[in-house]
Amino acid sequence: MRTKYALAALALSAATATTQAATTINIHRGDRDTVSTKTHIIVGSTTPGNTVTINGNKTHVYKTGAFGAELPLEHGDNPISIAACDGNTSSETRLNVFRKETTADSKNRPAPYVQETAIAPTPVLTLPDAYLQYGNGDDRLGGSKMGYLADGIPLKVIAETEDLYKVELSQNRTAYIPKRLTSPTDLQPRQANTGSWSLTNTGNRDRVSISLPHRMPYRSWIQPDPTTIHIEIFGATNNSNWITQRGDLGMIEYADCRQTDSDVLEIVIKLKEEHSWGYSVGYTGNNLTIEVKHTPRLSLKHLTIGLDAGHGGEYPGATSATGLKESEINLDIIMRIRDLLIKKGAKTVLSRDGDYSPTMAQRKQTFTDSDVDLMISLHNNSGGSPLKEMGTSTYYKHISNRELASCLLDRMLELGLKNFGLTGNFNFSLNAPTEYPNALIEVLFMSSLPEEEKLADPDFRQKVAEQTVRGIEDYIGKVRHSVTNRKR
Numbered sequence: 001m002r003t004k005y006a007l008a009a010l011a012l013s014a015a016t017a018t019t020q021a022a023t024t025i026n027i028h029r030g031d032r033d034t035v036s037t038k039t040h041i042i043v044g045s046t047t048p049g050n051t052v053t054i055n056g057n058k059t060h061v062y063k064t065g066a067f068g069a070e071l072p073l074e075h076g077d078n079p080i081s082i083a084a085c086d087g088n089t090s091s092e093t094r095l096n097v098f099r100k101e102t103t104a105d106s107k108n109r110p111a112p113y114v115q116e117t118a119i120a121p122t123p124v125l126t127l128p129d130a131y132l133q134y135g136n137g138d139d140r141l142g143g144s145k146m147g148y149l150a151d152g153i154p155l156k157v158i159a160e161t162e163d164l165y166k167v168e169l170s171q172n173r174t175a176y177i178p179k180r181l182t183s184p185t186d187l188q189p190r191q192a193n194t195g196s197w198s199l200t201n202t203g204n205r206d207r208v209s210i211s212l213p214h215r216m217p218y219r220s221w222i223q224p225d226p227t228t229i230h231i232e233i234f235g236a237t238n239n240s241n242w243i244t245q246r247g248d249l250g251m252i253e254y255a256d257c258r259q260t261d262s263d264v265l266e267i268v269i270k271l272k273e274e275h276s277w278g279y280s281v282g283y284t285g286n287n288l289t290i291e292v293k294h295t296p297r298l299s300l301k302h303l304t305i306g307l308d309a310g311h312g313g314e315y316p317g318a319t320s321a322t323g324l325k326e327s328e329i330n331l332d333i334i335m336r337i338r339d340l341l342i343k344k345g346a347k348t349v350l351s352r353d354g355d356y357s358p359t360m361a362q363r364k365q366t367f368t369d370s371d372v373d374l375m376i377s378l379h380n381n382s383g384g385s386p387l388k389e390m391g392t393s394t395y396y397k398h399i400s401n402r403e404l405a406s407c408l409l410d411r412m413l414e415l416g417l418k419n420f421g422l423t424g425n426f427n428f429s430l431n432a433p434t435e436y437p438n439a440l441i442e443v444l445f446m447s448s449l450p451e452e453e454k455l456a457d458p459d460f461r462q463k464v465a466e467q468t469v470r471g472i473e474d475y476i477g478k479v480r481h482s483v484t485n486r487k488r
């Protein structure tokens with residue numbers, strides 16, 4: 001079934017062409033009556049090989065059949081004539097774009113303030129997949145996440161917006177949680193002393209266990225130089241007289257704690273290695289449990305790689321000028337990466353292997369359930385100018401994943417692509433997990449005509465897959481180098 005996806009996207013545009021006249025013109029963008037801009041971008045498609053003129057000027061036609069131009073506009077009516085010719089017959093499409101006078105600049109308005117309503121303190125309980133966000137703002141990826149929370153934690157609600165509760169974590173710290181991720185409760189959040197600690201080696205992880213009288217909210221982050229994991233427990237006061245540390249830990253050098261506010265306890269876990277292979281924070285009963293993964297054997301033969309093809313099913317993502325779907329291009333490249341990794345002896349776990357769309361929570365669950373060592377999510381971008389190359393880019397959220405994202409970008413750039421950049425603190429759901437190193441690749445822009453031409457080419461998609469695997473190997477090589485240096 002895989003070959004179906006490898007070529008489905010290309011078959012789509014070919015099929016369209018054969019059922020219509022050879023000189024058919026489809027307008028993908030710019031078919032608008034009234035605008036207030038000084039120039040206007042037209043993007044369309046015709047049968048590959050045709051010549052196209054716009055207002056009498058010959059326009060480049062890409063191998064996909066796509067074409068585009070940016071036209072200057074006069075005030076008032078701007079007639080536009082687009083003609084396609086296959087050598088024998090020709091056809092013409094006429095548009096009229098009306099340029100109106102510009103009114104006040106609407107682009108510089110501040111982001112809307114989200115009105116909150118204070119409410120009498122009320123307890124709620126976290127549900128599975130709960131997370132906290134710093135503010136009540138929103139963007140296309142959701143508000144900036146503070147981190148995920150285990151279920152069954154009572155939180156004190158002090159205000160609300162339409163979709164969010166504002167909760168008080170400690171006397172000086174508030175956060176927001178989507179209402180749908182909470183349920184009513186009688187359990188009151190309250191300040192408490194910590195009990196005994198233990199640190200144990202469970203095989204491929206070290207486990208820190210801190211006993212608490214009830215579940216409390218927390219947040220965690222990782223810091224480089226030296227690599228330390230930090231967990232703040234809100235509402236906790238240090239009352240642990242000893243921290244039992246056994247000598248056989250695989251990744252943790254030591255664990256320590258500091259009372260940073262009268263009701264905030266910070267746990268600091270120093271790692272033996274520079275590179276973290278992930279950690280989880282959750283509860284076992286009322287014990288806060290932090291599991292820190294050991295460095296796996298550093299060769300693809302011993303690693304399980306999670307692969308995520310963006311979108312799918314009823315959510316195709318971006319569609320290009322000639323009708324290529326981002327979901328199909330993403331899956332095609334992911335399948336090529338999978339084949340290359342399997343050839344090198346790696347195990348792979350896919351979040352989807354067909355044209356359907358698991359939710360972000362399901363994708364994350366697939367990867368944590370199969371204990372992947374590393375995860376790559378692959379998308380293609382959209383936006384900017386359709387008439388020029390926009391470039392390739394990689395993304396991470398946690399600073400510990402910067403090096404992985406950077407290794408991947410360096411290999412993509414070897415394909416001669418424009419550099420759209422390395423982006424940190426990125427709020428994409430699949431960059432949020434701390435359980436395994438992860439990065440997002442946005443290969444190119446579906447909306448860019450020269451980049452669509454590249455993405456439509458199976459040879460190019462194969463090269464992208466090869467470079468992704470090289471990028472993963474580069475990262476493993478860097479970890480191996482640093483582990484060897486430490487042992488020297």
Ligand SMILES: [Zn+2]
Pocket residue numbers: 310311317318326379380381
């Ligand atoms: Zn996408």
